[in-house]
Amino acid sequence: MKKIDVVTTSKSYPVYYGKGLFSKLKFLIDKNRLNRKIFIVVDENVHNYHSTKIDSFISGIDSKVCLYSFNANEINKSSSRLNDIYSALIENGFGRDTLIISIGGGITGDIAGYAASTFSRGVQIIHVPTTLLAMVDSSIGGKTGINFDSTKNIIGTFYQPEFILIDTDFLKTLPEEEFICGLGEIIKYSFLTGGEFLKKIKKGLPKSLKLNTKLLLNSIETCTKFKARIVENDERETKGLRKILNLGHTFAHAIEVERGHTIKHGQAVILGLTCSLYLSRKLGIINENHFKEYLSLLLKAKDRISLNFFYPMKIYEIMKRDKKSFDDKIKFVLIIEAGNILVDVEAPANMVLESINNGMDHFLVS
Ligand SMILES: NC(=O)c1ccc[n+]([C@@H]2O[C@H](COP(=O)([O-])OP(=O)(O)OC[C@H]3O[C@@H](n4cnc5c(N)ncnc54)[C@H](O)[C@@H]3O)[C@@H](O)[C@H]2O)c1
Known part of the structure; x- marks a missing residue:
């Protein structure tokens, strides 16, 4: 065992x-x-x-x-x-x-x-x-x-x-749409780990994870090991280390609430990661090549998430009252490149709103 x-x-x-x-x-x-x-x-x-x-x-x-x-x-x-x-x-x-x-x-x-x-x-x-x-x-x-x-x-x-x-x-x-939700977190881990795991996810993704047993098992093992090591070093999120696990989640939780929970958590994570990428780019944190590479990975899930409309301002207001905001300032987890993550980043409201617009726009059905 x-x-x-x-x-x-x-x-x-x-x-x-x-x-x-x-x-x-x-x-x-x-x-x-x-x-x-x-x-x-x-x-x-x-x-x-x-x-x-x-x-x-x-x-x-x-x-x-x-x-x-x-x-x-x-x-x-x-x-x-x-x-x-x-x-x-x-x-x-x-x-x-x-x-x-x-x-x-x-x-x-x-x-x-x-x-x-x-x-x-x-x-x-x-x-x-x-x-x-x-x-x-x-x-x-x-x-x-x-x-x-x-x-x-x-x-x-x-x-x-x-x-x-x-x-x-x-x-x-497990229904296919729930596999997509798991995939949202798996993509997050591939951004957190970088290296071999990111390569494997990029290579294996065109095929459904349900059918790709080898990649599935490898993902469970890699994500568990990675999360275990983070939790061991920062069990109660007091040292900042555990905060990297929230990559995409400040946006995601607000999107879930704005959608009235009609969107699944994992789908919201995919949207949230996309918004985070845009914010990382607007703040000049990520370079253009990495931005494009990671965005294309997230857009592989595009057909599985369809939005008819969204209210960026409402999402922003929900984020402001989110538990990760202190002193009325929202703190973001952003990406420099896979394996290199920044926590507690503040951003001007207009950039956050633009990132919500740009990120979620990819998933709008016309
Ligand atoms: N505690 C944490 O660290 C942590 C981390 C990430 C997410 N979360 C929370 O996890 C929740 C999302 O979890 P989830 O995506 O597993 O959703 P979920 O628990 O709602 O399960 C999704 C759906 O799949 C069904 N289902 C479950 N197992 C099944 C199976 N084997 N076969 C068929 N159907 C099955 C469920 O009935 C449900 O309809 C969110 O509330 C989120 O906040 C917690």
Whole structure:
């Protein structure tokens, strides 16, 4: 079984990854001597598609086990759904010796992680990511959260899991548009790492990642390793290092809110990365060759995202109240070249607005 260790100040834990690993879940719970009272928060779509293996896992548990089915969308990543999880835990007699298992994409992982970090002052959690985005990014690093009053992830904690189990078999049922969302984060990592990984992504991208198993596995491994190293050195985003993971995300989160969550997070990341490239160019941070090279990579996803209209000023206003702005100034993560990233960059309003216009214009359908 392949694994990558994440060693943070608060906890060290493994990320197990490979094909068909879900069948090893009980073995790994026993091996890691985790709590026996199990509360599963499962994405209801995932449960529908994968009921045989999830139910078989449940029937193999000889202690208390409860399944909470969750309708994963950004509206439900909320305090009311969180309260439902707390109620289900309490009504079913769960306490401090609980093990929560989240099975689903980033939304399920974020809300289940937040519940785990707060219920009974913190109980154990295992993440079983089932979307590509969650496998390459959101399940790793311990950020949990919910949305509040239409601000994304504004309430949350840092809370590391006991382990993460990535079973690529879950991806067999993942719709193509969700692969594009994972691709958004993978392109982000290729900009962060540069080098060989960027070359592989450029070469492999014309083919759907769903069909390119080798590149898929390589992406999961590379992104996980990269994020693990960043998180190890800056678990709570206090040293600035972890901020590079937000490349494209200041724009992306605002775009998601402006769209009323009708656009998926990963699609918004592709738009956000495009806007970031334009802003990097306007500020003279990136050279023209790199700009064109990276833009063409992002535009490979062009057919999968279509906008009829957008309001740049609204996006800008949402960014201003985003949690990454201090002293009423928005701080951007921008790109000099792949592998060389600048954080905490300020920019004049007119340049930000122009970057939103230029970046998002590529995805407008006429
Ligand atoms: N905590 C972090 O560090 C972090 C990082 C990046 C993103 N995020 C968060 O992650 C969320 C996005 O995550 P996501 O893209 O995984 O979205 P998601 O959880 O909404 O899942 C996307 C869709 O895919 C379905 N699905 C999940 N697994 C499936 C499978 N195997 N087969 C078929 N359908 C499946 C879900 O039901 C859902 O409809 C956002 O809320 C974002 O803020 C968190």
